[in-house]
Amino acid sequence: MSATYNRSAIMQAAHWTAKWRVASVGGSYREHFKRALSYEWKRAKEAKQRHEQNIGLPIRSCLADAPSRRNYFTRGHARIAHIIAA
Numbered sequence: 615m616s617a618t619y620n621r622s623a624i625m626q627a628a629h630w631t632a633k634w635r636v637a638s639v640g641g642s643y644r645e646h647f648k649r650a651l652s653y654e655w656k657r658a659k660e661a662k663q664r665h666e667q668n669i670g671l672p673i674r675s676c677l678a679d680a681p682s683r684r685n686y687f688t689r690g691h692a693r694i695a696h697i698i699a700a
Contacts, residue, residue, distance in 0.1 A: 619662070624654045 631654075632647035639646075 619658050624651070624658055628654045 628647060628651040631650035632643055635641070635646040635650070636643050
């Protein structure tokens with residue numbers, strides 16, 4: 615199974631970045647858009663590569679592999695107690 619590119623999201627992100635850079639830095643929209651689009655495609659290709667490398671690997675094979683809720687509860691309360699004591 616191969617992941618497909620979300621071209622609409624890539625273009626939207628590039629347009630937003632280019633508009634922001636023109637407003638904050640100045641310069642040509644076309645140049646900023648060209649750089650932003652190149653960057654977004656690079657990010658999408660890297661994400662696709664990571665996704666394809668992870669296919670077939672179990673994230674969590676059974677309920678016993680899940681982190682314990684008790685650990686979260688005690689860690690969270692210990693942090694709160696430490697903040698209050700400080």
